[in-house]
Amino acid sequence: MKTLEEIQSEFCHSIIYEKTGGHDFISSDNALDRLAIYKNTIFDTLRKALQITFPGIWVLVGNECANNLAFAFCKIIANLPSSGCLDDWGNEFPDFISRQESLKKLPYLNDYGDYEWLKHLSYSSAQAAPLGIEVMNTISDDQVERMSFIFHPSVYMMQSEYALDEIAALIESPESVVLNSVSKKTFCVIVRSDSIVVSYWVAEDLWDFIAHLLKGLSLSVVYEAMMEHYPQFDLSKALHFIFQKRMITSFRFYDD
Template identity: 30%
Template sequence: MSNLLILQKNFLESFEGTPSFEKHIKIKGVSVKSRLSVYYSSIIQTLLRTLTLTYPLTWKLIGEDCADGAAYAFISKISSLPRSGNLDEWGASFPNFLEEYPPTQPLKYLPDFARFEWLKHKAYGAEESSPLTISALQEIDPKYLGNIIFKLHPSAQLFSSPFPLDEIMAVVTGAIESVTLENRRANVLIIRPDKAINIHWISESYFSFFSMIWKGTPLIKILENIYEDEFSFDKFLSFSLRNGVFSDYAIHNNQ
C-alpha cells in the first residue's frame, strides 16, 4: 500500500475515532487536535447544511434542535457519509435513520414525511422533458388506444404513506393548526414539469393507475385492474395532461 493511501486511510480512521492520522501532522504552534478540528468541523457543517437544504420541512416539523441532533448522529456514522463529490445525491438514507434514532423513534410518521421531502428533492433536479400534449394523443389511431403505454415525466415521483402527510405538511406550512394522526393513507404525486415543483395529493385509484403506468403497463391492462366505481378515465387523463404528468407514450405490440 502506498504511503499516501495509508495517510488517507488514517484520516478516515481518525474521523471514526481511532487517532491514527495525528502522527502525520507536523507539531508546530497550534495543537494537532485544534488543527484537525478545523477539518472535522468543516466536514460536519457542510453535511449538516446539505441535510437542512434537502429536508427543510422536516427541520421545521421537529424543530431545529431535534433535527440538528439527528443530523449530527447520522453524520457520525461512517456508513452515512457521502459516496461521491456530488452532494446533491447524498442524504437519501436520512429518513431510514430517523426510524432508528431513539429521540425520533416515537414519531412514527416522521420517516415517511422525510421520504416525501427526499422525493421533492429528486424531482427538483430531475431530467428536463416537455410534457405530453393532448394534440400528440389525437394523432394516435383509435384502434391502438388500449395499447398505449404512457411514460411518466422524468421528474414524477410517487409515494404512499399510512400517515396523513398532506395534513402534516399543512401544519408545517401554517395552513392548519393541528392534525389528528388517524389511520388515513396519503398518496402523493410530486412533479416538476417546468420550473416549479407541484405536489398533488391523489386518490387510491389515481395512485394505483400511476403506479401501473410507472411499471410500463398498457392502458387496457390498467383499466381492467381499476375496480373503483367512481373512477373516471376522462377525468384522470385530463388531470394528467393538465399537470404535465406524461412526457411520452409508446404503443404496446400484442405480438
Template identity: 30%
Template sequence: AVPTDISAPYGFGVYRNNVAVGLIDALADTFPVVHALVGKDFFSAMARIYSRLFLPSSPVLLNYGADFPDFIATQEETRATPYLADVARLEWAWNRAYHAADIAPITIDELAAVPRQAVENTGFQFHPSTALLTSPWPIVSIWQAHQESDPERLLGKLPEHGQAAMIVRPQLNVLVRALDPVAYDFVRALSEGERLGQASALVLDKGSLGLSGHLGALFETGAIIGLTK
C-alpha cells in the first residue's frame, strides 16, 4: 500500500495541476485568437499565472476570464504586441454575446411607424448581447483574419489605423462589425440612452451615409429590440 503521508500530498498536487490545466484550457477556448497570436507555450504560461491570481467564482467556466484582457495589458512580456489586450477584449465581448439571452430584434419598420412629431424623442433598446469597443489597433481585421483558413495572408494586409467594433448576437451567430468613427459615436450615443434627435447631430453633414443610412445599418445588425418614448 502507498503510505498515506505520500499519497495525500501527491493526490492534492495532481488535483491542483488538473485544475490549472482546466482553467488554461477554458481560457484558450474563450480567447482562441489571442492563443493563435502568441502561440501555445506563451499563452499557457500567461494563462497559468492568471489562473493563480484569478480563481473562478463559479464552477461554470463560461464566465471565466473577464479580467484576462486587463491582465494581458499589465504584462511586461506583451509589450511587443500592444494590440493583444484589445483583441482579448473583443473576444471576451464575443463570448458574452454568444451566451446572452435570446431576444428577437425589431425592424426599421417599427421606427417608420412612429409619428413624425415623436421620432426625435424616440429612444432605442439594445439587445443584451451588444457591446461596443474602440481601439488604436485594427482589432476587427485581426479577429476576422483568424476566422479564415489562412490568417497569415490577411494579417499582411491589415489597415494602418485603429478600429471600433460592434458585437451582437441577434440570432444564432455572433456578428462582429467594424464601425467608422461617426457610426461608432452614433451607436454609442443611442446605446447610452440619448434620444434619436440628440444622436442624429453626430451624423448630420458627416460623410455620405446620412442619418437614414446609419439607421438602416444599425437595424440590419439586429441590435435593436425595442423603442422607447
C-alpha cells in the first residue's frame, strides 16, 4: 500500500502536470474531473495572489497574457509557494516573466515587477512610530558625528535603468500620461505612511544618501562620502526629507 506521503506526492504531480492517467489512488469514478476541481481552485488562488501583488504587470501586459504567465509560472513545482502564507510568495515572478521570449520587447517588466514586490513588502511590514526632525535639536554636535539612523521597517529602495516613475503614472492614468521613452535612470524610496504605501522618485544623490544610512553607516561617514561624489549635496534638505517622509524611527550613537 502506498504511504500517505507517496499519495500526496502523486496527487501534487497529477494536479501540477495535469496527468491524464495513473490515478489508481482514487476510488471515485471520473477521477480526472474530480481532480480538476482541486486544480482549478489551486491555480485560481495562486493567480489571484500574484495579481494582487503585481497589479501593474496585469495592466502592462493585459489580463489574458498575465493570467497565462501566472499559469505557466505555477506549472513549475519549484515556483510554488513554500509556506502556507501566500503573502510570502511571488518574488520570483518578475524574473520569470522577464525570461519569456515573447516579452523581450518590454525589458522594464522585471524592474517594474521588483518595484511592485517591494511595495508589497512595505505594506505588510511591522508598525513603528516615526520621529520628527525636532529630535535633531536634542543632539549635540559631538553626537551628530557618531549618530546613525534606524529606519522605519517599511522603507525599501530600488534603482532602475527604466522610467519606472513614468510607467507607474501611466498605469495610474492611462489616458493622461504619455510615455515618450522607457530608458531613464530612476531612483525610488518606498515607505508606508499610516496605511498607505508611498513611492518617492528622488535624485541620485538623495537616493545614495538614504541607501548609505539604511546600511547603518554613521551620519559623518555618509556625509563625507556624499561630499566626495556630490559636492553640491545639501545635507540639511536631505535630513528634512527623510524625517518629513516619516522614514526614521530611532537613532543610535556609534560608541554606544
